[in-house]
Amino acid sequence: xxxxxxxxxxxxxxxxxxxxxxxxxxxxxxxxxxxxxxxxxxxxxxxxxxxxxxxxxxxxxxxxxxxxxxxxxxxxxxxxxxxxxxxxxxxxxxxxxxxxxxxxxxxxxxxxxxxxxxxxxxxxxxxxxxxxxxxxxxxxxxxxxxxxxxxxxxxxxxxxxxxxxxxxxxxxxxxxxxxxxxxxxxxxxxxxxxxxxxxxxxxxxxxxxxxxxxxxx
Amino acid sequence: xxxxxxxxxxxxxxxxxxxxxxxxxxxxxxxxxxxxxxxxxxxxxxxxxxxxxxxxxxxxxxxxxxxxxxxxxxxxxxxxxxxxxxxxxxxxxxxxxxxxxxxxxxxxxxxxxxxxxxxxxxxxxxxxxxxxxxxxxxxxxxxxxxxxxxxxxxxxxxxxxxxxxxxxxxxxxxxxxxxxxxxxxxxxxxxxxxxxxxxxxxxxxxxxxxxxxxxxx
Numbered sequence: 426x427x428x429x430x431x432x433x434x435x436x437x438x439x440x441x442x443x444x445x446x447x448x449x450x451x452x453x454x455x456x457x458x459x460x461x462x463x464x465x466x467x468x469x470x471x472x473x474x475x476x477x478x479x480x481x482x483x484x485x486x487x488x489x490x491x492x493x494x495x496x497x498x499x500x501x502x503x504x505x506x507x508x509x510x511x512x513x514x515x516x517x518x519x520x521x522x523x524x525x526x527x528x529x530x531x532x533x534x535x536x537x538x539x540x541x542x543x544x545x546x547x548x549x550x551x552x553x554x555x556x557x558x559x560x561x562x563x564x565x566x567x568x569x570x571x572x573x574x575x576x577x578x579x580x581x582x583x584x585x586x587x588x589x590x591x592x593x594x595x596x597x598x599x600x601x602x603x604x605x606x607x608x609x610x611x612x613x614x615x616x617x618x619x620x621x622x623x624x625x626x627x628x629x630x631x632x633x634x635x636x637x638x639x640x641x642x
Numbered sequence: 643x644x645x646x647x648x649x650x651x652x653x654x655x656x657x658x659x660x661x662x663x664x665x666x667x668x669x670x671x672x673x674x675x676x677x678x679x680x681x682x683x684x685x686x687x688x689x690x691x692x693x694x695x696x697x698x699x700x701x702x703x704x705x706x707x708x709x710x711x712x713x714x715x716x717x718x719x720x721x722x723x724x725x726x727x728x729x730x731x732x733x734x735x736x737x738x739x740x741x742x743x744x745x746x747x748x749x750x751x752x753x754x755x756x757x758x759x760x761x762x763x764x765x766x767x768x769x770x771x772x773x774x775x776x777x778x779x780x781x782x783x784x785x786x787x788x789x790x791x792x793x794x795x796x797x798x799x800x801x802x803x804x805x806x807x808x809x810x811x812x813x814x815x816x817x818x819x820x821x822x823x824x825x826x827x828x829x830x831x832x833x834x835x836x837x838x839x840x841x842x843x844x845x846x847x848x849x850x851x852x853x854x855x856x857x858x859x
Binding site for chain 2: 433434438460462463464465466467468470471472473474475477492494504506507508510512514515517518519520521522524526528530532534550554557558561562564565566567568569572576594595601602603604605606607608609610611612613614615616617618619620621622623624625626627630631632633636639640
């Protein structure tokens with residue numbers, strides 16, 4: 426795999442040593458999450474919305490209801506900016522100034538295309554679901570014609586992207602290392618807990634593989 | 643406390659039953675996180691960036707280096723949209739269509755003011771740090787004059803805000819309850835792990851109260 430073009434919009438200036446334009450690094454961070462924050466313009470004002478996504482190659486899929494303002498806003502704009510962030514911990518320095526967080530984030534800039542054909546839409550919805558929980562698509566009822574008609578699906582073709590990663594302990598100014606202040610890290614992880622079967626299951630049904638595989642990761 | 647005005651930009655149309663404009667609900671979700679996603683316009687294009695924040699009353703504080711494009715973009719625009727999202731779990735329905743996530747999110751829309759006075763800036767930085775880890779400000783070296791000069795700090799005065807909360811199990815279409823598909827939830831939480839003292843501490847220094855209190859929560 427290659428690297429994304431660096432240009433005025435995605436080239437990191439502050440903390441350039443934490444930036445990567447490597448496709449493999451970007452894909453790994455994208456694949457580790459299923460919730461992104463997308464911005465769209467509403468009457469000239471940027472609005473940020475959390476939403477689910479799936480990735481396949483250089484395509485990100487997003488969906489929403491037909492009247493969804495965010496998805497319609499993306500279609501109108503023809504382009505999108507989305508960000509995925511994993512918070513990996515707090516970095517506590519001797520100086521207030523050098524406090525930070527450990528994180529892995531990706532910002533993607535891409536062209537938006539509305540999917541029209543039933544097969545394209547169905548495929549994109551499968552990618553979104555399997556991105557969240559691999560294999561889940563085969564374990565539930567497929568979308569009906571009515572549901573598909575009521576769903577807007579868009580493909581964002583990645584034009585360029587930037588990963589930014591900070592890890593490790595605090596980095597203080599040289600003269601602060603002898604100070605009496607404690608410094609260190611608090612690691613953080615997003616944890617999944619045992620599945621809770623729906624109370625309304627009408628008979629005992631075993632927890633499916635997608636869920637078991639996720640919890641065994 | 644009261645409620646935020648509902649208007650064309652913040653009134654939730656899809657899933658209105660999950661929305662709240664209650665100030666106390668909004669504040670609680672904001673205070674449970676320290677990382678938000680902010681959008682700013684760059685050459686007419688919205689860009690989303692994760693960043694730390696602090697809240698005091700109806701004011702959100704954000705900071706960045708003097709050359710930081712995001713903070714400068716907010717100052718130029720005079721207004722900001724920020725979103726905070728807690729992911730609380732996956733909601734796995736019998737139908738693909740009704741899959742969802744449990745979450746608590748807040749979107750804030752506000753006016754941006756650049757802080758100029760040293761005391762204002764110092765106070766805002768204390769709010770940001772204590773928002774992340776209450777009491778931490780007193781446990782580390784205060785910012786120097788040079789550090790303060792090199793830091794942009796802005797106040798976002800909340801004009802209106804919306805909380806959106808989804809919790810609980812899947813809700814399927816009536817005819818799907820008798821289907822053979824498993825349905826349920828996978829709860830998720832952001833977990834903090836034991837603090838790691840910096841290897842470069844020059845003598846043993848006990849882990850401070852802010853960290854111990856955070857980990858005992």
